[in-house]
Amino acid sequence: MHVHLVGVAGTGMGALAGLxxxxxxxxxxxxxxxxxxxxPALERWGIRLMEGFDPAHxxxxxxxxxxxxVCRPSNPEARAALDGGIPxxxxxxxxxxLLLVFRSPLVVGGTHGKTTTSALAAWLLHEAGRDPGFLIGGLPKNFDTSFRVPGDVARGGRLPLVTGEGLARRKTPFVVEGDEYDTxxxxxxxxxxxxxPEVAILTSIEHDHIDIYPDEASYLAAFRGFVERVPEGGLIVAAAADEHVVDVVSASARAEVAWFALEGDDTHGKPPHWLAAPAEVDEAGQSFDLYAGGVYAGRAAVTIPGRHNIRNALAAAAAVAQGFGVPLSTVISALATFQGVRRRQDLLYEVRGVRVYDDFAHHPTAVDETLRALRARHTQGALFAVFEPRSATACRALHQAQYATSFDAADVIVLAPLGRPEIPEAERLDLCALAKALEARGKRALLPSSVDEIVTLLARDAAAGDTIALLSNGAFGGIYEKLRGALAR
Structure with a gap:
């Protein structure tokens, strides 16, 4: 076919174009x-690109x-396609x-951890020789792109539809990061x-995307609908430590449920079939003991830091082992070679002894987990958290109080200007109040007026042995290369 995508430059749409x-x-x-x-990636993949929105396209x-x-109802190109009778x-x-049919989708949903858990699942299935397809909202470092056609397409063939027992084990897996945003x-x-989904992972549920879900009830309803859509013969791998996950899955699941948790978690009355006991942590990564059904399966290691990443690894391991029959020995071996995902605790460079990380974290829980992980990895030196509130949720006052405690692992917090200044003042995250709350907790909090000012103060104050975490879900005004040059000077 000739397929044309309107709004092709977004992360998901661009990956779909590549697929x-x-x-x-x-x-x-x-x-x-x-x-x-x-x-540039779209050009490299051979996509013909047209600038602007025009029915002539x-x-x-x-x-x-x-x-x-991203398209609004007034988009002239989208409107012309709909009104012109084009499919x-x-x-x-x-x-x-068009791409998941005849395959076995493994869909990863949750407020936090979707991208890393999806990338982990794709890597584990790849290392097990299952030739998975995938579409992920970030770039896994073990692959060249955020998408991949499944092995049956790559080999020029197409598997027939399979029904009955063992469905997931007899079709080619396809891993999808399941975004709860609107269609x-x-x-x-x-x-x-x-x-x-034939196999689903549910990592967490915490109110987000306030522009789509104005209250927690509407957000929970979206996840109930997701859980209900996993068929009776499927599998749901669910976080027992998350109370919302337990409530939603318990009330809505038709499929078999496999609960997962870390040792010591409150599992809300759900005995976990999959359990991880954290063991050692150092700058090279961390290890944990893996238990399946109460039986010790071995010690696993991952290079990515943070207890939340042990949860992500455990969820992916459970899904591919129980859902697709991958041996646990293969899972443990593959976990050790997983390199992570770009923009997820991603070490960009080290200049004059100062480490600079990039992370997508913007929700307060993600900020907290990311900073704790970096502090556990680098116990010496100061930790600078440079936060750009940019998403529709982060720029609003919804989590004002929670942000005050999200930076506890950091020594210095730099709060960049709001990325959405058009939000009414009464609804807006109050950065001045947040800075005062952070200082009341013994932190040094700074409120620079521009990216250039941020770069100047970081280059002045950061010393050898320190760590800088740049936290944003956007381009952050080109801070990455500006900071590299300033630190070098």
Missing amino acids: FKASGHDVSGSDVAFYPPMG LEPRPDLVVIGN TKSMPHALAE AFFEKTPKFWHYR
Whole structure:
């Protein structure tokens, strides 16, 4: 087919374009701009790119138009496709109906840990020789791209539909990071409702995406719908330490449930089938003892820091072992070679003895876990947390009180200007109040007015042996290379 994607430069849409191209289709796409890294990547993958949104981009007439959720109802190109009778789909429907069919989807959902857990599951299945396909909202360091066609496509074939017992073990796995964000302007449903999971992982549930889910009840309803869509013959791997997860899964699951936890967790009355007992931590990584059904399976090690990453590794291990029959010996061996995901505690560089990490963390829980992980890895020197509130949730006052305790592992907190100044003042995260709350907890909190000012003060104050964590879900005004140059000078 000729597939055209409107809003192609987003992370998910760009990866979907790559998947279609790798599957043998002719692919084009439009967007307002094609900034790095997605723009150059799309060109490298052979996607024909068109700048702006214009009905003329639909000539010659595509066989299918995929409309991204960045598009508003007034988008002229999306409107022309819909009004002109061209077959159109949202991104989740296109993925599910054209790429997940005849395969066994492993869908990872949850407020936190989706990207790393998805990447872990894909790597474990790859190392087990299962040739998985995947679509992940970040770049796993063990692969060249955030997507991959499944082995049956790569070999030029296509597996027949399989039904009955052993479904997941007899089809090619396809790992999908299941985002709860909405599908498209013409279908306001959560994306992960449409991915047809046969095996699902649920890592956590904590109110987020306030622009889509105005209250906690609406957010929980999205996850109930996800859990309900896992069929009776499927498997749900669920976090027993998360009270919301336990409530949602217990009330909604039709499939078999495998609970996972760390030793010492409050599991809310759910005995975990999969258990990890954290063991040793050093700058090279961490290890844990793995138990399945109360039986010791061996000591596993991962290079990525933080107790939350032991949870992520445990969830992925449980899903591929119990859901796809991967031997635990293979799982343990593959965990040790997992390199992590870019923008997830990603060591960018070390200049004059100062380590600089990049992390996507913006929700207060993610900020807290990331900083604790970096403090556990680097026990000496000061830890600078440089936080850019940029998402719709982070820029609002929803988590004002929680942010005050999220930076406890850091010594110095640098609060960048809000990324969404258009939010009404009454609803906005109060950075001045947050700085005062942090200082009341014995922290040094700074409120620079620009990225350049942040770079100047970090270059002045950071010394050899210190660690800087840049926390943002965006480009952060190009701070990464600016800081590298300033530290070198």
